[in-house]
Amino acid sequence: MRPSFFVPLMVAAFLAASLAHLGLFDWQRLTRGVRNLGILGGEMVPPDLTILPTAAAALWETVEMSFAGTLLGFIAALPLSVLGTRNLFANWLSSLARFVAASIRTIPVLLWAIVFVILVGLGPLAGTFGIAAYTVGYLAKIYADLFEGTDPEIIEAVQSTGASKLQLVRYVIVPETANAILAQVLFMLEYNIRASSVLGFVGAGGLGLVIQIYLQSLDYRRLATVLLLVLAIVLVMDGLSAWLRKRFLLSTQGT
Amino acid sequence: MTTALHAQQVWFAYPRHEPVLRAVSLTIPAGKHTVIMGPSGTGKTTLLRVLAGILKPSRGTITVFDEPLAGRSQRQLSSLIGYIPQQLGLVRNLSALDNVLMGALGRLGDAQTLLGIFPRAEIDAAHGALDMMGIDHKSDEQVFHLSGGERQRVAIARTLLQRPRLVIADEFASDLDLVLAYEILGRIRSAAEKNHITFIMSMHRIGLARKFGDEVLAMENGAIVQGFIGNEYLETKSAEASA
Numbered sequence: 101m102r103p104s105f106f107v108p109l110m111v112a113a114f115l116a117a118s119l120a121h122l123g124l125f126d127w128q129r130l131t132r133g134v135r136n137l138g139i140l141g142g143e144m145v146p147p148d149l150t151i152l153p154t155a156a157a158a159l160w161e162t163v164e165m166s167f168a169g170t171l172l173g174f175i176a177a178l179p180l181s182v183l184g185t186r187n188l189f190a191n192w193l194s195s196l197a198r199f200v201a202a203s204i205r206t207i208p209v210l211l212w213a214i215v216f217v218i219l220v221g222l223g224p225l226a227g228t229f230g231i232a233a234y235t236v237g238y239l240a241k242i243y244a245d246l247f248e249g250t251d252p253e254i255i256e257a258v259q260s261t262g263a264s265k266l267q268l269v270r271y272v273i274v275p276e277t278a279n280a281i282l283a284q285v286l287f288m289l290e291y292n293i294r295a296s297s298v299l300g301f302v303g304a305g306g307l308g309l310v311i312q313i314y315l316q317s318l319d320y321r322r323l324a325t326v327l328l329l330v331l332a333i334v335l336v337m338d339g340l341s342a343w344l345r346k347r348f349l350l351s352t353q354g355t
Numbered sequence: 356m357t358t359a360l361h362a363q364q365v366w367f368a369y370p371r372h373e374p375v376l377r378a379v380s381l382t383i384p385a386g387k388h389t390v391i392m393g394p395s396g397t398g399k400t401t402l403l404r405v406l407a408g409i410l411k412p413s414r415g416t417i418t419v420f421d422e423p424l425a426g427r428s429q430r431q432l433s434s435l436i437g438y439i440p441q442q443l444g445l446v447r448n449l450s451a452l453d454n455v456l457m458g459a460l461g462r463l464g465d466a467q468t469l470l471g472i473f474p475r476a477e478i479d480a481a482h483g484a485l486d487m488m489g490i491d492h493k494s495d496e497q498v499f500h501l502s503g504g505e506r507q508r509v510a511i512a513r514t515l516l517q518r519p520r521l522v523i524a525d526e527f528a529s530d531l532d533l534v535l536a537y538e539i540l541g542r543i544r545s546a547a548e549k550n551h552i553t554f555i556m557s558m559h560r561i562g563l564a565r566k567f568g569d570e571v572l573a574m575e576n577g578a579i580v581q582g583f584i585g586n587e588y589l590e591t592k593s594a595e596a597s598a
Binding site: 263 | 404407408409429430431432433434436437438439440441442443444445446447448449453457458459460461462465468469471510513517
């Protein structure tokens with residue numbers, strides 16, 4: 101068999117086996133699911149807008165948590181990612197920094213939220229720290245990889261002016277990667293807003309608590325209002341980051 | 356005549372590869388412009404990087420103004436040697452002035468420069484260097500927006516601010532049209548004379564080498580071609596080209 105067929109065939113076989121094991125070929129169950137979708141959809145309209153003030157307050161808390169958590173995580177990720185840049189620091193040091201980032205990243209944001217609920221008690225502060233922790237792990241890796249990709253010729257040229265490592269970071273690595281730094285932090289903010297809407301499930305504040313209450317009381321018309329609010333905020337974030345990108349990134353296009 | 360740089364039996368090989376430089380010995384006179392010529396892939400860039408102290412030679416010794424190169428940090432070397440890579444090594448997101456100011460980083464402390472603060476005298480000197488290269492009117496422009504020739508001027512201005520005694524430039528002005536290249540190389544000549552700087556440049560264009568080089572060295576297969584004196588190599592090559 102030609103090797104170019106081997107890999108796709110293996111992937112297809114593994115996919116089919118996984119889906120069979122997971123129950124995708126249970127047609128009865130699937131048709132029931134589609135029927136339920138109709139019922140659930142029917143019970144969601146019209147959305148109950150009377151809870152809008154409650155939901156909006158919870159939503160605002162979620163936005164605050166995401167914003168503060170993302171920025172705290174970003175600030176902590178910068179030094180960690182600089183240390184993780186292998187062409188700048190000794191191998192043991194960058195490996196250590198990368199190991200710390202990987203360990204933080206291994207734990208999903210929901211688990212981080214639980215950890216911080218235990219540490220600082222119920223409420224949005226736990227959620228904020230949870231988001232910050234996950235953001236550090238994610239951004240530190242992305243940024244370290246990004247920093248390593250800086251054109252080595254520029255680093256060499258500025259190094260030969262006698263610049264120190266910190267000066268290299270300040271004058272070469274950060275300016276050269278500024279676009280991607282901004283793009284990634286915006287992506288993280290969007291991601292965190294979506295992720296933090298479920299942190300309330302574990303008592304870490306925000307919209308999640310409201311969602312959980314309406315889900316458990318089968319109050320789908322109120323749940324629909326909350327989901328519409330999440331959709332609205334995600335759209336607003338999309339627009340905001342698109343504007344920011346245009347405002348700050350366009351000036352460097354075109355070489 | 357004082358010697359700016361002296362290399363004795365220098366070899367260089369990347370790990371698990373054939374040697375790129377084979378027993379290169381050369382002497383660069385101070386205050387002159389030496390051009391290293393040769394076909395591409397012959398080891399010119401590697402030689403310049405070894406001479407600039409960026410790569411460590413596998414064997415052999417190099418002295419710069421009678422001081423050994425080995426064992427010195429780039430910071431220590433920065434007052435002796437300036438290096439301009441082929442793609443110039445400018446930071447595209449920063450302004451021309453910021454790029455030139457980087458030439459002063461080697462003599463300034465971390466604390467002020469990390470905050471973006473440069474002494475007034477350095478800023479004035481940076482404008483002076485840009486002015487000497489005829490580009491001070493674009494000091495606030497991002498390097499992104501500058502043309503190829505303008506970037507070459509900025510790269511030279513950065514090296515001038517660094518105030519080294521020897522500048523090593525790889526394939527400088529190679530992609531420019533001849534008129535522009537002559538103008539820029541002319542400015543480099545007067546800046547070099549004024550600041551007592553020795554230049555080593557690699558080039559592959561005979562016309563430029565003839566115009567700029569006081570001394571011409573020829574390189575083939577990782578070694579300096581012996582037996583050519585002065586501009587003899589140029590004459591041979593231009594005879595070949597016109598034949």
